[in-house]
Structure formats: C-alpha cells, structure tokens
Amino acid sequence: MLRYILRRFLLLIVTMLITSAIIFALTQLVPGDVARLILGREASPEALQQFRAEFGLNDPAPVQYVNWLAGFISGDWGRSFTGTQGPVRPLVLDRLGNSMRLALMTLLIAVPVSVLLGVLAALYENTWIDSAISLLSLSVVGLPEFVTGLVLINGLALGARSLGLPATSTVPDNTLADWIRQLLLPAITATFVLIGYVSRLTRAGVLDELKKPYVRTATLKGLPRRVVIFKHVLRNALLPTITVIAISFGWLIGGLVVIENVYNYPGLGALMVEAVRQKNLFVLQAVVMVTIFFFALANLTADVLYAVLNPRIRLE
C-alpha cells in the first residue's frame, strides 16, 4: 500500500511538470505584451524594458521556463507582476487557506444532507418521497451557480436581513458564528452542485446493496431495521459515494471560480481568473500547480480510502 502511494506521488510530480510546461507554452502563444499590459499604453520604452529585465522576460522561453522551475522547486515561486509586485508564494498560500475553509464548510453541509437524501430516496423507492428528492436534487444541479448564488443573495442576504448574512463573503475569523455568517451562502451554492450527484449515487448504492442476500441475513438475525440499514447496508453502499466526495474536494479547492466571483470571496479560483486576465504568469503557474496537486491528492485519497474501507481490496 505504501509503495502504491509512493508510486502515485511520483506520477503526480510528472503530471505537474507536464502541466506547468503546457501552461507556460500557452502563455507564450497568447498575443500581447505582458509589460505593456501591466504598465499601460502610456509606458515609456525604458520602463517597459526595465520591467522585462526585472522579471527575466527577455530570455528565450525555454530558459524562462527552466528558471521558473528551478525557483519553484527551491521555494521561490517568483513575484507577481501586479499590485505591490510582492512574492507569489504567500499570496497563493493565503488564498489556498481561504479556499480550504470554504471547501471544508461545503463538505460539512453537502455530505450529510446528500447522503441522508439518498438513503431516504432509496428506502422509499418509487414513492412520493423518492420523487420529491429526485426532483429537488436534480433541479438545483441543473441551475448554474451564478443563478443559485444570486437567488440566495437576493433571498437570504438582502431579503431576509434579520438573518445577518452578508451579500459578499470575506475570510471568516476563528469563531463558529463568523464561519457560518461568512461561508454559509457560498457553501450552500456549492452544495447545490454536489447534492444531485452525491445523493443519486447514494440512492443507487443503497438500492443495489438492499437487493443482496446479506441484507436478508442481517434481517433474519433479528437486528433492528436501523442497524440493518446503518451498519450493514450503508457500510457497503457508501463506498462509491466516499470516493466521489473525496474527488470533489479537488474541485472545491480550485474550481469554485464562479461562486468565488459571485460572492467576491478571495479564494484560489478567483485568483486564477484574475491571473489569466492579467497574464500574471508566475501567479497563474503557482495557482495551477497548487490546484493540480490538490486534485491529484483528492484522487489518491479517494483510491486509498476505497481500498482501506473495502476488506476485499485491503486484504489482497
């Protein structure tokens, strides 16, 4: 198992190398001069030249890439082209922290709610409860995040002001109340994206397992219904669901572009869009690297979790 994880990590590093090269190449292909873009149309040739020299933009592209790579590995992720032109690393890690807070909050809401809905739908298969859950979860999935986001802002933040929820979210301080106040609405919006998938998967998993003979065995042991469902059935039915949840963590870290923009939340996704728009090369590279790392890590965690929770694989 340890060897397997190690191998997956090596693979992850190769993936990151290839992706960074591709991103780098793409930024070279996009027309437009970075220096002019940053300094503006009125900038003097000297200023442009100085900017290029400062960020090493005069070197040939492969040299630039190797320089960046060497720096990245040694912990110097370069400097931002914009703002205070400060180092990239603290900026990206700061945003990563923000994204993780939102991801955590989302999982705390999404997982129990969607699993519960899935189990309910399965236990009441083909009744009105099942139909209602299907209808609800599928309809919120169908709506784009900027629609659900705006509806939530208008309804709960601006409409029901007594709730005290802000229309734009900032990073919460370390109190539960502030976490809820700042992150509830964006987390619900992200939950809407996950809920349909996770609850349908749970429903299918539970239905599959309920048909298996071991459920009859458990029932004929005289075990109470809730023990049969929560101990015997869910233990097996949730295996595929757990992997999907783990994978979705990667998306929550780097993929909440729209939601972060709607709520004006300073996460990694928002930073990535900004960096692309400004051709802020080193910021973009760092964000992509971090995002890919977490995507791969989430995938790996999903596979490892699946194996650990499944004795048929764990004990091979």
Added chain:
Amino acid sequence: MTTPVIDARDLCIDYQLGKTWVNAVNGVSLTIGANETHGLVGESGSGKSTLALALMRYLAANARIESGEVRFNGDNLLAKTDDDMRQIWGKQMSLVPQDPLASLNPSYSIGEQIAEITRLHEGLSRRDAAQRAVEMLARVRIADPAAVARQYPHQLSGGMQQRVTIAMALSTQPRLLVLDEPTTALDVTTEAVILDLFRDLIRDNRAAALYVSHNLGVIAQMCDRVTVLYAGEVMESGPVDDIYLRPVHPYTISLLASIPRPLPGIETRLPTIPGVAPSLAERPRACVFSPRCPVALPLCFTEKPPLEEIAPGRLVKCHRWQEIAGGELQVETSPERKSDKTASVGTRYIVSLQNGESASYVLDARDLSKHYGTQSLFGRLTGAPSKIVQAVDDVSVRVRTRSTLGLVGESGSGKTTLARCIVGLETADAGEILLLDVALPHALRDRARGFLRELQMVFQNPNDTLNPYQTVEQALTRTIHRLSTEPMTRQQLQARVLDLLAAVRLTPDYAGRYPAELSGGEKQRVAIARAFAANPALVVADEPTSALDVSVQAVILNLLKDLRAREGASYLVISHDLAAIAYLADWIAVMYLGQLVEEGTVEQVYNPPSHPYTEALLSSIPAPDPRVKRGRIRLDGHVPSPADIPRGCRFHTRCPRKLGAICEQQDPPWQDAGDGHRIRCHIPLDELTALQASVPEQE
C-alpha cells in the same frame, strides 16, 4: 400430541408482477416436529424457497401471504408485525442460506457477524460475544477458529463460508432451522462433510429443520419426511422411505426416474418428463402437472385433485393415486422417444487435414502444462523468486472418435484450465495438442479458421453465453456465417438454422425469440445448437448441466448422447457430478491438483481398484435412495493451493489411505490395472482392491 414446531396450513403466497398478483404457492400445508428434518423438493420456479422463507414469516417486498396460517410453537406468525418477528428471528428460528459468500457482509469480520447475534439476543458483552463466536466456529469444526473469526468472508473457501453461516444460525440454539439449498454451490466432497455436520448439529439441538433442495440424493440422505412441490403445490408428502420407494404421484415417479445414477455401463437413455415447468403466470387451473403427466385423464385437465391424506402424515394430490398405489396403473417412465424424423445437422466429413486418413483419436493432447506466474512488483524489483501456480502439470488426454472423455475433479483441480487450453481460450505453456492428427498452435490467434470450426465449446451457464440482444436465429446465423467454408444464400442459412433447432428439439418458432424468453434448459439447447453449427469434430462441454434442474438435466444429457450418435462428434465433458458423467462418458480421467490420478472406462474407474481420491469422490455422492448408507470416506479440508503443491504424491495431505513417508517423498508411479486402466498411487493394486471391497456401502 405435542405441538409441532412449525405448522403451516393452506398457505397461499402471491407475487406482484407488474400490476397483477400471481400465485406462487398454493394451498400448501406442512408440519415439522422437534428433532425432525423435513425435505422440500422442487425444481426452480416451484416456489420452494418462497415457501421456506414464508415459514419464517419472511417475504420478498413484492410478495404477500394471501391466505392460510403459519403457527410456530402454536403461535400464529401471520398476526405478528416485523417488530414482533425480530424477537424470534435469529433467536428461535434461523436460516442457512444458499449462497454463503453473498449472504455474508463483505465488510465485517466473520467474528463480528456471528457475535452481533448473541449481543442482540442474549445481551452478551462485546468480549463474551466474541468469545462465543470463536466457540461456535470450533463447533462447526473449523480448525483455527480464532484466526477465522478475524478474517473476512472473501478470504475463506466456499465450504468454510458455509460453515460460518451454520455457526451463525446455531449460535442461539434456534427451534427452527431453515436450510435453503445450503450445499448446492459446493464440491461433492465438501458437501459430504457439511451434510454430516448438519446431521449432528440438528440432532444435538433437537431443532426442527426444513431442508430445501433440488438434489434428491441429498434429501434422501438428510430427511425424515419429504414434501414434493411442483408449480407451487404439494404433489406428495410423507416419510422419506414412502416417497422414494413407494411414490404414488406421477411427478414424483418421473422425477426419481430422471436422476442419473452412478452405475457403470448404462447404455440406456434417461427417462425425462416431457414439456417444461409452467411459469408463474401460466400455471394450469386444474391439476398443475396434467400437461406433462404421462397418465393424465380428461378429468385431470378440468378439475383440480384434492390434497388427500391417504395415511397419517402421507399426503397426495392426484386423481389416480389409488390406481398407482394398487399397482393397477404403471406410470411409464420410459426414456423420452428419439425422434428420427428430425433432419441431421449435416454430413460430417471426418477428414484428416493432413493425409486424408480418418483419425482414430480426434484429440490427442500430450504433456500439456499451464503455469501462472504471480509476482508482485516488489518481488520483481528485488528479484525474489516468483510464485508459480501450476494449474495444469504435464497432463495427457485423448478422445477417441465418436466417444466421450469425462474429466472429473473438485474445483481447483485444473480441469477447466485444461479444457480452456485445448480450446485455445488459454495458451498452454508446454505440450502438444493434436486435433485430427494435426498439431494445433497453442494460441488461439495462431489457429486457422478450420481448427476453430472443428473445436467448439459449450459453457456451464447458458445465461451468460447468449447475447441477450440477439434472437436465437441471429446467434446461430452469425456462427454459421463465421465458420462456414463456402458462402451461403439467405435461404440456405435459414434452412440451416431450422435444421439445428430441430436437432436440439426446438420448434421453428424459437428462431425469433430472445434469450430472456427461454428457460435455462432451452438456452443450453441453443448453446449446444450453436456449438454444432459448424459440424465440429470435438465439442468441449464445461459442466453443461450443473446449472440445470434434474429433469432438465436428463433432457440435455440425452440430447448430447443423440447428437454424438448422429453427428459423429466427440466430446470432452468436464463435470464434478460423477453420476451425470458416468451416463455420458466412455472414458473417465480423474484430475487432482493439476495432474491426472486415474483413467479408465467408467466401469473400471467406478469399481475397485480405484485411486483413493476417486474412491473418496464416489463415496461422497449422496445416493438418491434412503436405504443406501453413504460411503464413509470423507475428505476434510480443501484442495491445497496450486501455488504450494505438496511434495511426493499431491494427494497425500488428504488421503485417507496414506501409507506413510513414501507418499510424502516420492512421486507415485502409474500402475497398470489392465485394458488401459491406470492408477497413479503407491499402494499396490491388489491391496487397493481388498481395501475398497471391504468398505460397507450398503446396509
């Protein structure tokens, strides 16, 4: 009279199919007293499992009890709610299920799955319950119970898994034990051991047991009383001796006649029951058996016979039982008529592909070996010796023209791997395969189209071998088209399909049907027709009847025999059922752990002297006759892993006749018992004969 443990009266159970309710079990009464084992016999679809579970007041979600009553120790179970039943389930009644692996939760350890029962019903602490679980595993004679308790279901063999379900069922000393085909999935040697175990445990517990099986041999050996179920109704019920020796219902009589018995030298055909069992929705309203009954009167088609008690505890449902019982009426169980009218599949051209001379051996496989190397990545990196699994090791088999070679052995003996190497589904590592005197490349992709034509295979489970989205005609046409030597017109193809259907006794209207519209036996007939589509020289059949009911099995065995006579084909048949194979085969080869241990004619192999392994296999067959005591020889444990083959004689770890050190150190020699009969054993042949003759097989 004491209250019976279970007393079911006029039980009717319906199933919901779409929007309508159809009857699955109709007016069944059944009584089981303490310390009694009651057999429930029926073919698939007869409603026997539904009935068995209904006695525990357990029903599928789409089933309901329409009328009747079930009393357990005098208590009306049908008046109870599920919550009431949870006090009874697992505590006073338990189930030993059919498929032990699927019936155990894959994610919990064996110990936990047993312990939760006593924690629940006896309020034991975690530690005491775990301790009790280990004791229970020891009671079902598991060698290292503490270790097994920590294992997970998939780590155990089928026999061990079944022991675990038995340990679970008995951990609370239930009054009623329902055994639903508990040995169907097991090897005959394992089955024998498990049946002994059941007999002891049922006796020790003084429980009432319901034993459900389609295996008439097992029922004869296990039960005190028997109920014969057909299409959801009781045909006949009574003490086991009466049912097997003095049956009075035409169905029971026909069913008993259709069992192949391991008697050497049978040249006759098996008697069969014409027609097929009706589906749930199509059951006749009068006597359910009338359409297939050889002695049905006009009355039988219009009026349902009553279930009569002809003697205390002896029930029959037939208009003509008195005539049968009085000996005035003989129920004809003569073999199914051969229909000579059906067209031959085509003229076989047994042409040696090499020299134009006809071969005396269709197949001559010499010194075949198949090894699987399993080496982990770590092992490969460190250069550790790889684990070699010897599935087939230096095996030679030959099939004479127009004859049948039967290959027998337990699961894990390598018999299926050998067959797959011959057919080309696996690539043999070493050896030579001569088909019609021509050497055959080992790999399938190297074999010419002509070889594919000459070598066809019929698989065990017909449900998995037919494409569900192709009609019978499409499936057959495709094979004919792929393998035919010359292009055929549409009319020719159609005619050929009808010929093939006729050869396997299916009417032309089957051509347009999909596999889902066929019964198991019909599907297997289509599979056989497909194998014969190209006039093969050799048909390899892997357990062709083991997924089928007894009466259907008889039809298929007869069919295979007919086709061989008419088409001049030869067979290599693999089976663990020594009785069925004795009926079909001319030559038997017995395999153990990748090697042959004995070969000879059916008569030679089934009579002393035999290899001790063959002897044990034969001794394990439950005879379908309650008077016959089963042989005493039991093979405990299971076949050793082919990755770790014992030194010396491979069978020495389980051999009941082991001599001593010589068996552990030296490879046993092949001994010639005359006329080609060979036995691979250290024990001298005359000694084997003497030892085996002294085993009392009969009372």
